[in-house]
Amino acid sequence: MDFKEQILEGIPTELPALKPYPSNANRAPKRKDILSLEEKQLAIRNALRYFPKQWHEELAKEFAQELKTYGRIYMHRFKPAYKIYARPIDEYPAKCKQAAAIMLMINNNLDNAVAQHPEELITYGGNGAVFQNWAQYLLTMQYLSMMTDEQTLHMYSGHPMGLFPSSKNAPRVVVTNGMMIPNYSKPNDWEKFNALGVTQYGQMTAGSFMYIGPQGIVHGTTITVMNAFRKILPEGESPAGKIFLTAGLGGMSGAQPKAGNIAGCITICAEVNPKAATKRYEQGWVDVLIDNMDSLVLRVKQAKEKNEVVSIAFIGNIVDVWERFDVEDIFIHLGSDQTSLHIPWTGGYYPVGISYEESNRLISEDPEAFKEKVQASLRRHAAAINKHNSKGTYFFDYGNAFLLEASRAGADIMAENKIDFKYASYVQDILGPMCFDYGFGPFRWVCTSGNPADLDKTDQIAMDVLEKMIAQSPKEIQLQMQDNIIWIKDAKKNKLVVGSQARILYADAEGRFKIADAFNKAVAAGEIGAIVIGRDHHDVSGTDSPYRETSNIYDGSKFTADMAIHNVIGDSFRGATWVSIHNGGGVGWGEVINGGFGMLLDGTEAAAERLKSMIFYDVNNGIARRSWARNEEALFAIKREMERTPSLKVTLPNLVDDNILKNLF
Numbered sequence: 001m002d003f004k005e006q007i008l009e010g011i012p013t014e015l016p017a018l019k020p021y022p023s024n025a026n027r028a029p030k031r032k033d034i035l036s037l038e039e040k041q042l043a044i045r046n047a048l049r050y051f052p053k054q055w056h057e058e059l060a061k062e063f064a065q066e067l068k069t070y071g072r073i074y075m076h077r078f079k080p081a082y083k084i085y086a087r088p089i090d091e092y093p094a095k096c097k098q099a100a101a102i103m104l105m106i107n108n109n110l111d112n113a114v115a116q117h118p119e120e121l122i123t124y125g126g127n128g129a130v131f132q133n134w135a136q137y138l139l140t141m142q143y144l145s146m147m148t149d150e151q152t153l154h155m156y157s158g159h160p161m162g163l164f165p166s167s168k169n170a171p172r173v174v175v176t177n178g179m180m181i182p183n184y185s186k187p188n189d190w191e192k193f194n195a196l197g198v199t200q201y202g203q204m205t206a207g208s209f210m211y212i213g214p215q216g217i218v219h220g221t222t223i224t225v226m227n228a229f230r231k232i233l234p235e236g237e238s239p240a241g242k243i244f245l246t247a248g249l250g251g252m253s254g255a256q257p258k259a260g261n262i263a264g265c266i267t268i269c270a271e272v273n274p275k276a277a278t279k280r281y282e283q284g285w286v287d288v289l290i291d292n293m294d295s296l297v298l299r300v301k302q303a304k305e306k307n308e309v310v311s312i313a314f315i316g317n318i319v320d321v322w323e324r325f326d327v328e329d330i331f332i333h334l335g336s337d338q339t340s341l342h343i344p345w346t347g348g349y350y351p352v353g354i355s356y357e358e359s360n361r362l363i364s365e366d367p368e369a370f371k372e373k374v375q376a377s378l379r380r381h382a383a384a385i386n387k388h389n390s391k392g393t394y395f396f397d398y399g400n401a402f403l404l405e406a407s408r409a410g411a412d413i414m415a416e417n418k419i420d421f422k423y424a425s426y427v428q429d430i431l432g433p434m435c436f437d438y439g440f441g442p443f444r445w446v447c448t449s450g451n452p453a454d455l456d457k458t459d460q461i462a463m464d465v466l467e468k469m470i471a472q473s474p475k476e477i478q479l480q481m482q483d484n485i486i487w488i489k490d491a492k493k494n495k496l497v498v499g500s501q502a503r504i505l506y507a508d509a510e511g512r513f514k515i516a517d518a519f520n521k522a523v524a525a526g527e528i529g530a531i532v533i534g535r536d537h538h539d540v541s542g543t544d545s546p547y548r549e550t551s552n553i554y555d556g557s558k559f560t561a562d563m564a565i566h567n568v569i570g571d572s573f574r575g576a577t578w579v580s581i582h583n584g585g586g587v588g589w590g591e592v593i594n595g596g597f598g599m600l601l602d603g604t605e606a607a608a609e610r611l612k613s614m615i616f617y618d619v620n621n622g623i624a625r626r627s628w629a630r631n632e633e634a635l636f637a638i639k640r641e642m643e644r645t646p647s648l649k650v651t652l653p654n655l656v657d658d659n660i661l662k663n664l665f
């Protein structure tokens, strides 16, 4: 059977042969054995729902074995034999183009070159799943292949509940991931309900099919590193020869060395997993690979002496690097961390002092002992950072829950007021005030033709739009506009594509609309194939996350999630092709609600209309909320938008004089 026939078949009519896992696969860690005997039976019963009765006896044994060996039932036997990658849109069997575009995006998220643990359907972040198992994948692709322009597929945490009649203007797919009754949102709840097969952790762009490889994050990371250097260096001084020390070369963290190179500094990135480090090195995302501490020290000293711009991957534990650099008195200008501390107990963070293999053994065999090791390591980690900070290092939390987990571990990380952390997060200091509050966020697009020439054309279109816009832009956003023009000019040269022909570009509401509108016109003119637009959830409006995206909201509302919910509902009736809303992602299960959208630009008038209404709301919803929280930059942006758009009427805050509050209580 060819690719199309296999998609149309869905769950095969004949039981496929059992196959071994590929020997070189980067496997997800074994998950916690958390289910009781009855619950294990329930997990098997749940899994067998996807298959005809006559297979049950055989599959029950197999799934029980998977549950025992991996802590989850992935149904590996049903992984299709065809190569999964972002095939051009015309290669999918589909009755409607929007559905074919969604298939392309799903396949990209599961591509071996893109996904972190493709066998387990995990795209990034250690647990960011597209589906819980291969049966869900097969069924979803089949539904998409039969869907018309007047149906909507509703997906519950990877499970395709079914196609429901809707309308041309409705989203084709509505995705929820990990949505729980709030009291059941603790990390162990994820372990349990995921093992039962009734929920999953969709991260941000994994379960919403909008992941575009580490490029998606390179741009944001570049902006962050560049602006962090601007914060600490005298005006005009170059970051060349100055050190940025961090950890993680995984899904998103793998973007750090590249961002460091673009920002023009020395990046040292520790990574305990040799496979992850080697993958990034082979992909050309990091310049040098070192597995020995003495060689690292030598190479770094040399780079400093020569004022180099270079990125170095160190295979080892980040805590060892912080400590050794203190002993060697190597000055670190910028420090951060991108280990997966949103899942500290299941392999997101590897403790110092024990081997990678030993950690993996403890995770499954002695989770309590592992937890203690992680917490002790975090205390040591923070102590070493504090030493560097006292010498002048600027450390910022990279939204991976480092400060949160370090504080929970009792590390010396709290400010004097015992409420705040000693260090700011990158959103509090940099991305929030400089980008999100003005509406700048990680807009992205994918060329569904799969043709690199289309990507070149879209880069050029986006650059032309921005260059026209900058001439009219107020001084408050000139720097952001300039950074983005440089980014898009160099994007091709920086060889950012892994997987689909995609591009990320930070842009504000006006920029996103104008760029997308120009794309739609180019599609209509036959200059390029259809384009999918979307964004990371990590954005102005999509995400309520008190320690990350909304950490610079200071009116007390950062622990609410109204903005993300309004965003997904608002986008869905304004014309998104698909929408998603997730619990978890980035900082952890129960710690964030985040949403996103995808939209197909097929060159039609209808697409132009949908675009206008949806992009406007998608960005300005968040600016309105940020301005209500009294954020100066957002107040500026929303007032400007109201001048431009008379039908927009946003409630503005009245600012209170501090003196009025002084002796009240």
Ligand SMILES: NC(=O)c1ccc[n+]([C@@H]2O[C@H](COP(=O)([O-])OP(=O)(O)OC[C@H]3O[C@@H](n4cnc5c(N)ncnc54)[C@H](O)[C@@H]3O)[C@@H](O)[C@H]2O)c1
Pocket: 116, 124, 125, 126, 217, 220, 221, 247, 248, 249, 250, 251, 252, 253, 254, 270, 271, 272, 273, 276, 316, 317, 318, 319, 338, 339, 340, 341, 342, 343, 347, 348, 349, 350, 351, 352, 398, 399, 400, 401, 538, 585, 586, 587
């Ligand atoms: N860049 C951003 O803007 C940004 C945005 C969102 C999230 N984050 C957060 O960053 C974290 C990382 O994301 P990811 O997708 O790269 O996850 P990932 O799990 O793919 O990568 C993390 C890597 O850290 C390594 N690691 C763990 N402990 C280590 C240690 N002690 N020393 C050295 N290496 C260690 C792991 O082996 C893994 O490869 C997540 O918590 C994510 O939410 C970053």
